[in-house]
Every structure is written in C-alpha cells, then in structure tokens.
Amino acid sequence: MxxxxxxxxxxxxxxxxxxxxxxxxxxxxxxxxxxxxxxxxxxxxxxxxxxxxxxxxxxxxxxxxxxxxxxxxxxxxxxxxxxxxxxxxxxxxxxxxxxxxxxxxxxxxxxxxxxxxxxxxxxxxxxxxxxxxxxxxxxxxxxxxxxxxxxxxxxxxxxxxxxxxxxxxxxxxxxxxxxxxxxxxxxxxxxxxxxxxxxxxxxxxxxxxxxxxxxxxxxxxxxxxxxxxxxxxxxxxxxxxxxxxxxxxxxxxxxxxxxxxxxxxxxxxxxxxxxxxxxxxxxxxxxxxxxxxxxxxxxxxxxxxxxxxxxxxxxxxxxxxxxxxxxxxxxxxxxxxxxxxxxxxxxxxxxxxxxxxxxxTIDPLDESSAVETREFELRNDRINRESMDMNRIDDVVTVDTTEVWEVWNGHRQPHNFHVHDVQFQILSIDGRDPSPELSGWKDTVYLPPDVRLRLIMRFTEYTDPAMPYMYHCHLLWHEDRGMMGQFVVVEPGQEPGPIDSDHDH
CATH class of the missing domain: 2.60.40.420 (Cupredoxins -  blue copper proteins)
Known part of the structure; x- marks a missing residue:
C-alpha cells in the first residue's frame, strides 16, 4: 500500500x-x-x-x-x-x-x-x-x-x-x-x-x-x-x-x-x-x-x-x-x-x-577506483531479504580497496543505515548531490522511503577473516529483530573463515 x-x-x-x-x-x-x-x-x-x-x-x-x-x-x-x-x-x-x-x-x-x-x-x-x-x-x-x-x-x-x-x-x-x-x-x-x-x-x-x-x-x-x-x-x-x-x-x-x-x-x-x-x-x-x-x-x-x-x-x-x-x-x-x-x-x-x-580538508573518494558496488535493501526487518545470523558472513571485503554501497529503504517505512569500522561519503541521493550538511564523513545516515543513496567508503589497515563487522538499521528495535548483516575484511586472495567463537568472552 x-x-x-x-x-x-x-x-x-x-x-x-x-x-x-x-x-x-x-x-x-x-x-x-x-x-x-x-x-x-x-x-x-x-x-x-x-x-x-x-x-x-x-x-x-x-x-x-x-x-x-x-x-x-x-x-x-x-x-x-x-x-x-x-x-x-x-x-x-x-x-x-x-x-x-x-x-x-x-x-x-x-x-x-x-x-x-x-x-x-x-x-x-x-x-x-x-x-x-x-x-x-x-x-x-x-x-x-x-x-x-x-x-x-x-x-x-x-x-x-x-x-x-x-x-x-x-x-x-x-x-x-x-x-x-x-x-x-x-x-x-x-x-x-x-x-x-x-x-x-x-x-x-x-x-x-x-x-x-x-x-x-x-x-x-x-x-x-x-x-x-x-x-x-x-x-x-x-x-x-x-x-x-x-x-x-x-x-x-x-x-x-x-x-x-x-x-x-x-x-x-x-x-x-x-x-x-x-x-x-x-x-x-x-x-x-x-x-x-x-x-x-x-x-x-x-x-x-x-x-x-x-x-x-x-x-x-x-x-x-x-x-x-x-x-x-x-x-x-x-x-x-x-x-x-x-x-x-x-x-x-x-x-x-x-x-x-x-x-x-576532505578529499573526495574516487568513484572510478571502486572495485565493487554492493546493493542493500532494507525491508521487513531484513537486509537483502536475510535476517541477521551470527554465524553467517554476508559480505567479504578486500583491505585497501574502495567500494560503493547502494542502499535503499524498500517499503516506505523509516530506517537509517550504520556501518561499523569505516566513515563513508555520500555520492548521491536519488541521483542528486548531498546537501552541505551531508557532505562530510558519516557513519550513519537516514534512508527516506524509496530513495536510493550511494555511499563510498575505503577499507584500510585491519583484516580478520574470522571476525566480522556489522551494518544495520540504527532504529534499535529493527536491529534487534534482525535488520543487520555482517562483513569481514581480508587480505587479497584470502578466504573468509568460520566466525571465531574465541572472541565471545
């Protein structure tokens, strides 16, 4: 409706x-x-x-x-x-x-x-x-x-x-x-x-x-x-x-x-x-x-x-x-x-x-250097139709690379989007340049219904094939109900391993 x-x-x-x-x-x-x-x-x-x-x-x-x-x-x-x-x-x-x-x-x-x-x-x-x-x-x-x-x-x-x-x-x-x-x-x-x-x-x-x-x-x-x-x-x-x-x-x-x-x-x-x-x-x-x-x-x-x-x-x-x-x-x-x-x-x-x-001085990240474009749809307490699973790695990112993440809210309800570890820049909002308030470094951004945001981010320094970072809606009841995913950052050619339960203190 x-x-x-x-x-x-x-x-x-x-x-x-x-x-x-x-x-x-x-x-x-x-x-x-x-x-x-x-x-x-x-x-x-x-x-x-x-x-x-x-x-x-x-x-x-x-x-x-x-x-x-x-x-x-x-x-x-x-x-x-x-x-x-x-x-x-x-x-x-x-x-x-x-x-x-x-x-x-x-x-x-x-x-x-x-x-x-x-x-x-x-x-x-x-x-x-x-x-x-x-x-x-x-x-x-x-x-x-x-x-x-x-x-x-x-x-x-x-x-x-x-x-x-x-x-x-x-x-x-x-x-x-x-x-x-x-x-x-x-x-x-x-x-x-x-x-x-x-x-x-x-x-x-x-x-x-x-x-x-x-x-x-x-x-x-x-x-x-x-x-x-x-x-x-x-x-x-x-x-x-x-x-x-x-x-x-x-x-x-x-x-x-x-x-x-x-x-x-x-x-x-x-x-x-x-x-x-x-x-x-x-x-x-x-x-x-x-x-x-x-x-x-x-x-x-x-x-x-x-x-x-x-x-x-x-x-x-x-x-x-x-x-x-x-x-x-x-x-x-x-x-x-x-x-x-x-x-x-x-x-x-x-x-x-x-x-x-x-x-x-904020140097813009170069979109032409992005090695990957990923899509994320938030809908019905899920991201890309998947509910959060602590034992599943959803995305594998290579260290020292730049990626574009296209994120949108697919069901006319309120969500925002938070990514752990990195600060991103907003390339566009439904094809338009972001307003000055949104032109700096961000880690959380509101997703208006049916509006596509293109985010660019670079992953540096830290790798761990067995321990993921999160991305999720920061309306916390949505996160708690499963609107969250996981990604690992790995060395070039490295395969992600099973999630390391040793980090569960």
Whole structure:
C-alpha cells in the first residue's frame, strides 16, 4: 500500500526536505509494521526547566608503557531523573550513562570494560576505526563478572563518537536503561582552529534521549509497536528539564541522538541560525548555517550557537514530515514539538573568536577506483531479504580497496543505515548531490522511503577473516529483530573463515 500522502511525489518530497537537514526542512520517522494513531505531543511552555544540565565527567586514565588506559564498569543503580521519585537504571562508572572518553589521534588506548550487571552486554565504539575483534559488536560478549580489554591506536580525524552496548537482540533495552557515553577524538588540525573547546564550559555534550516514566518516577519500557519505544519525556545527559548556563558568546554543542527510535529536527525557539561545523566523522569543509537539523538515532553533529548577554533560547525538536501517512507520523512522534534544553546567558559573556570560514580538508573518494558496488535493501526487518545470523558472513571485503554501497529503504517505512569500522561519503541521493550538511564523513545516515543513496567508503589497515563487522538499521528495535548483516575484511586472495567463537568472552 502506498503510504505517501496524496499530492507529494518523491521528487517534490526531496525538494521540500533535502533529507530534513537543510535550513527550515523537517523530517519524520515512522514504524515498521503495525502502528497506533496517538495525538501529537507539544511540550512548549510546559517543561519545568529547573535542573542544571549534568555534564558527564571526563574519564580518568592512567599511562602504562605508552598506552592510555581507561577503566569502565557497567553497573546497575538508582537515579532520580524526574521529580516523582528514583528509578532503576544502568550506567557506566555510575548509575546512568557513562563518562566521556577522550583521546588523540596517534594515541594508543586500552579500555578495560567490566560487567557488573546480572546479564551479558557488550561495549561498541560507534564510529571508530579499529580491529574487528575490538569493535564491541555482538560477538564481543562480556559476561557478568568478566572484564574485556580491547586496545588499539587512534587513527582518524577529530570527531564526536560514542560508545554503547550492542548485544544481539537486546541493544535497544540496554541503551534505554542507561548504558552509553561520548568518545571525543582530538587531532592537531582541529586543535589549531579557533573553536570553543573548554569541555563543560563552552564545549558541551548534549546526549538527547526520550524516556517514559510512571507516577512513581520509575522508568517504563513501553510497547514498541514494531518501531521501537517512543518516550514522552526528554532527558539530556540524564537530566530532565535541563538548563545550560551559557558563559561565552559562542557555545559548541556536541549533539548526539541516543534515542532508540525517535528522530529530532533540532532548532531553537526563536528560529535563530546556528552553525553546523561537524557531522558523525568529524569537521565539515566549512560551517553551514541552518535553522533545522535532522538527527536520526545514532547520528551526531557539532553546532555552534551565538548568544547575547542576558538572553535565553530553547533547543527544540520540531515536527517532521517525510510524506508518510498522518497516522504513522503521529505514532512515531514525528508530529511532536518538544522543548529539550534551556540555554540562559549570564549578564556578561566571555568573548569568543569568530568561527573559521574553513574547517577541514576532505578529499573526495574516487568513484572510478571502486572495485565493487554492493546493493542493500532494507525491508521487513531484513537486509537483502536475510535476517541477521551470527554465524553467517554476508559480505567479504578486500583491505585497501574502495567500494560503493547502494542502499535503499524498500517499503516506505523509516530506517537509517550504520556501518561499523569505516566513515563513508555520500555520492548521491536519488541521483542528486548531498546537501552541505551531508557532505562530510558519516557513519550513519537516514534512508527516506524509496530513495536510493550511494555511499563510498575505503577499507584500510585491519583484516580478520574470522571476525566480522556489522551494518544495520540504527532504529534499535529493527536491529534487534534482525535488520543487520555482517562483513569481514581480508587480505587479497584470502578466504573468509568460520566466525571465531574465541572472541565471545
């Protein structure tokens, strides 16, 4: 059945939305099967902004033989999120969420992850280029009481990445309960730019999630309706009703959509412009001015907002429209208007340098050098009609080669696409050049229904014929239900082996 609204064909839809990330454009997410038709939520003017925004601490580290060592512990706890009372939560080195990891290009890190939960989990380094055995996907299980200690050398540009659990079939639930945190990478090129960089002062992590609570303040796992849990309360860094005290003329917000199913069309309550400076994999070539920015689950962006002394504004998510039926839009929160974070500037603000007009050099990958073009259709909780099988290798890639992946959403429902290990560039969207916001390095991208995206990526350094990376929809209920595949990277002429169960810790 065609769920697109009458009078809005695909090309008109693309012109109007430009994938929802251009100035003034908005996007929707919808379910993957059955859906309800609840009314839209509008929290404008109803959020009690009284809680100072919690800033996740920077993770402590030690040095051992030239390696930076971090210690993380997944644990259960109790957290007071809403006024009604405390709730059971999970966290890393605390009761909810985790510290911000920070490392520099060229630095070797070791992360000791101990599981003190009563069930197995994993820790995936989302957006990171690293060996498959240390990726933290579904094969790197950490059983209760065990410690997993991956180690690798950072070799990619400065970026805002994140870490989160990835247990097969349980990822949505583990993230919803509170596991996850930012992983910030630095490099010399980014450090040389005049950008806000005082963490927690003018460089602010903004981890946005939607939750549902009962009358006692207890976190509730709601019905998924085949799409995933859509909450009615927004928390930022685990804070409900959050307030950010702005102390500088320009503030850098590192936005992460850590929700499991909901997308956000970010903007400000006064429709002020902001400058987007980075996407998933790092800095853009130059700042792009926006009033709306779509982030689907798993995506990140860095923006800079300018404020005047004594002024306030509210970070808000606006209604989104991808041309789907009105009932599907309502059921997935696409018609909601949500106040997220109050920014209030003090009576005097520290001066900030103007945003540089040039940010980074991004050399385009050469399509003519691609040795393989692969096609991926997402439909009915499957990719290319196959449900995830932990023991099946779906694709074999040769190291030091470039490939084009053509990806599309084949059934007029919302999906996005995340690839482990690599950052990709978008060659085209239904034959058109990507908008400036999509012109940088990406590891997760939204797939509008019936729109073909051509992605180009290069696979370097790491090979392992027996341990796969993943690709999947990052609407986590879809991933949990099987919308995921696996690929290995091998040496030239090397055959993939049976998947190595020794990596199941």
């Amino acid at each position: 065609n769920d697109r609204r009458p009078g809005l064909d695909r090309r008109a839809f693309l012109r109007l939305t430009a994938l929802g990330v251009g100035a003034g454009a908005v996007v929707t997410l919808t379910g993957c099967g059955t859906f309800d038709s609840r009314g839209p939520i509008d929290t404008v003017g109803t959020v009690d902004f009284r809680n100072r925004l919690r800033i996740p601490p920077l993770a402590e580290s030690t040095q051992r033989d030239g390696t930076t060592v971090f210690n993380l512990t997944a644990q259960a706890g109790r957290t007071a999120i809403v006024a009604a009372g405390e709730t059971d939560t999970w966290g890393i080195n605390g009761s909810m969420l985790g510290p911000t990891l920070r490392a520099r290009r060229g630095e070797t890190v070791q992360i000791n992850v101990t599981n003190e939960l009563d069930e197995a989990t994993t820790s995936h380094w989302h957006g990171m280029h690293l060996p498959a055995a240390f990726d933290g996907g579904s094969h790197q299980t950490i059983h209760p009481g065990d410690t997993w200690s991956p180690s690798w050398t950072i070799n990619q540009p400065a970026a805002t990445l994140w870490y989160h659990p990835h247990p097969h079939g349980q990822t949505e639930r583990h993230i919803y309960r509170g596991l996850g945190g930012l992983f910030i990478l630095d490099d010399d090129d980014e450090s040389a730019l005049d950008l806000p960089r005082d963490y927690g002062v003018d460089d602010i992590p903004v981890i946005v999630q939607d939750k549902t609570f009962d009358d006692q303040g207890q976190l509730v796992e709601t019905s998924r309706r085949d799409n995933g849990m859509i909450g009615n309360t927004i928390v930022v860094n685990g804070t409900a009703g959050p307030v950010l005290d702005v102390t500088a003329q320009r503030t850098r917000l590192r936005l992460l959509n850590a929700s499991t199913a909901r997308s956000y069309s970010f903007g400000f309550s006064d429709d002020r412009e902001f400058a987007m400076i980075a996407s998933d994999g790092g800095l853009l070539r130059e700042p792009t001015r926006l009033t709306r920015l779509l982030l689907t689950p798993g995506e990140r962006a860095e923006i800079i907002v300018e404020m005047s002394a004594g002024h306030t504004t509210t970070l808000r998510s606006y209604p989104q429209d991808l041309g789907l039926s009105s009932s599907r839009s309502r059921s997935t929160g696409a018609t909601d208007t949500l106040d997220i974070l109050l920014l209030q500037a003090g009576g005097s603000l520290a001066p900030s340098e103007a945003i540089p007009s040039r940010l980074a």
